Amino acid sequence: MKQISAFLAIMIVALLAGxxxxxxxxxxxxxxxxxxEGRARExxxxxxxxxxxxxxxxxxxxxxxxxxxxxVRERLVAGDDDEQVVEYIVARYGDFVLLRPPxxxxxxxxxxxxxxxxxxxxxxxxxxxxxxxxxxxxxxxxEPLSPTDRAELDAxxxxxxxxxxxxxxxxxxxxxxxxxxDGLKPPADLDDTESQxxxxxxxxxxxx
Amino acid sequence: MRxxxxxLPVALFAALLGIMASLLTDGERxxxxxxxxxxxxxxxxxxxSLPAVADNIPGGFSTEDLNGHVxxxxxxxxxxxxxxxxxxxxxxxAADGVRVYGINHRDKASDAxxxxxxxxxxxKAIGFDADARASLEWGVTGIxxxxxxxANGTITYKHTGPITPDVLERKILPKLREVExx
Numbered sequence: 001m002k003q004i005s006a007f008l009a010i011m012i013v014a015l016l017a018g019x020x021x022x023x024x025x026x027x028x029x030x031x032x033x034x035x036x037e038g039r040a041r042e043x044x045x046x047x048x049x050x051x052x053x054x055x056x057x058x059x060x061x062x063x064x065x066x067x068x069x070x071x072v073r074e075r076l077v078a079g080d081d082d083e084q085v086v087e088y089i090v091a092r093y094g095d096f097v098l099l100r101p102p103x104x105x106x107x108x109x110x111x112x113x114x115x116x117x118x119x120x121x122x123x124x125x126x127x128x129x130x131x132x133x134x135x136x137x138x139x140x141x142x143e144p145l146s147p148t149d150r151a152e153l154d155a156x157x158x159x160x161x162x163x164x165x166x167x168x169x170x171x172x173x174x175x176x177x178x179x180x181x182d183g184l185k186p187p188a189d190l191d192d193t194e195s196q197x198x199x200x201x202x203x204x205x206x207x208x
Numbered sequence: 209m210r211x212x213x214x215x216l217p218v219a220l221f222a223a224l225l226g227i228m229a230s231l232l233t234d235g236e237r238x239x240x241x242x243x244x245x246x247x248x249x250x251x252x253x254x255x256x257s258l259p260a261v262a263d264n265i266p267g268g269f270s271t272e273d274l275n276g277h278v279x280x281x282x283x284x285x286x287x288x289x290x291x292x293x294x295x296x297x298x299x300x301x302a303a304d305g306v307r308v309y310g311i312n313h314r315d316k317a318s319d320a321x322x323x324x325x326x327x328x329x330x331x332k333a334i335g336f337d338a339d340a341r342a343s344l345e346w347g348v349t350g351i352x353x354x355x356x357x358x359a360n361g362t363i364t365y366k367h368t369g370p371i372t373p374d375v376l377e378r379k380i381l382p383k384l385r386e387v388e389x390x
Contacts, residue, residue: 092347094247
């Protein structure tokens with residue numbers, strides 16, 4: 001049991017250590033000068049292995065990744081600084097080899113697109129909300145009924161009254177009218193009318 | 209204004225569909241991630257100097273040897289199946305008078321010799337690039353790749369992948385004609 005847990009511990013340590021270090025760089029590629037090697041590793045992690053899409057050349061076992069790693073080291077040994085090495089490779093393989101796309105005219109959409117989208121959406125949201133509020137507030141004084149509306153209302157009242165018991169005094173009629181006109185009015189309180197339909201009053205409460 | 213807002217999402221969606229449809233159907237710039245634009249097009253061909261594969265195979269050439277004529281440089285290897293697929297077309301082009309140079313990429317000399325004996329050698333000269341260092345210099349990502357170089361030594365076109373009859377008709381031949389004419 002003790003042996004097994006010791007074995008497990010070693011395996012875990014090995015996995016953790018191996019997980020961070022790249023396994024692609026072969027011993028024969030490593031430069032003798034540790035400073036140059038460090039720079040080479042750093043550059044390599046920023047360069048895409050062009051045939052494996054989303055791996056850096058530092059991570060990839062592809063032939064071309066190995067060739068590019070050797071090329072990076074060759075340029076470093078020749079005395080190039082880090083930028084010159086990257087430029088050298090970009091000149092041959094294009095911006096695509098850079099895992100971090102540069103900020104330049106043809107990548108403007110890439111870099112500015114998402115923030116621009118956010119700004120547009122935020123602006124539209126604010127505008128929409130303002131219009132919505134304004135419309136509800138403006139709903140406080142609805143337009144007076146047009147003659148046609150008035151005639152329609154009268155007809156409606158007549159119809160309801162005609163299906164009801166006789167109403168010689170006309171009290172029921174005026175009651176109906178009052179109820180219907182009440183229903184056409186916008187809700188009195190803006191805050192607790194969320195569920196009561198459109199704010200401009202065209203589709204307000206049903207007469208009850 | 210209101211109508212406009214209602215139509216907007218529909219219009220945007222239609223535009224998106226249009227873009228997707230054109231990307232799917234347009235063979236020219238179809239969305240194949242393996243087809244990368246080469247930054248070398250329009251630039252002078254990078255200087256390389258390659259030995260011959262073997263004594264009895266015409267070859268060994270350097271970038272200067274390409275000057276003065278329109279040339280095609282084809283990167284191939286004996287282990288590369290698509291290279292074999294395009295080989296008859298390369299052979300035909302060479303027979304039609306196109307100066308085709310070959311870069312034998314990451315190959316074994318003995319394999320290359322056998323392959324050329326079996327399938328024919330249309331190349332004016334072959335440079336042996338066993339360690340792919342020259343291919344790297346030319347920005348080669350995956351073979352076969354074919355470059356068209358004008359008489360001044362400028363790379364005017366690069367095709368990644370095998371040359372098919374379709375590619376030949378629509379890309380290679382028009383480009384060759386254009387470069388020859390100009």
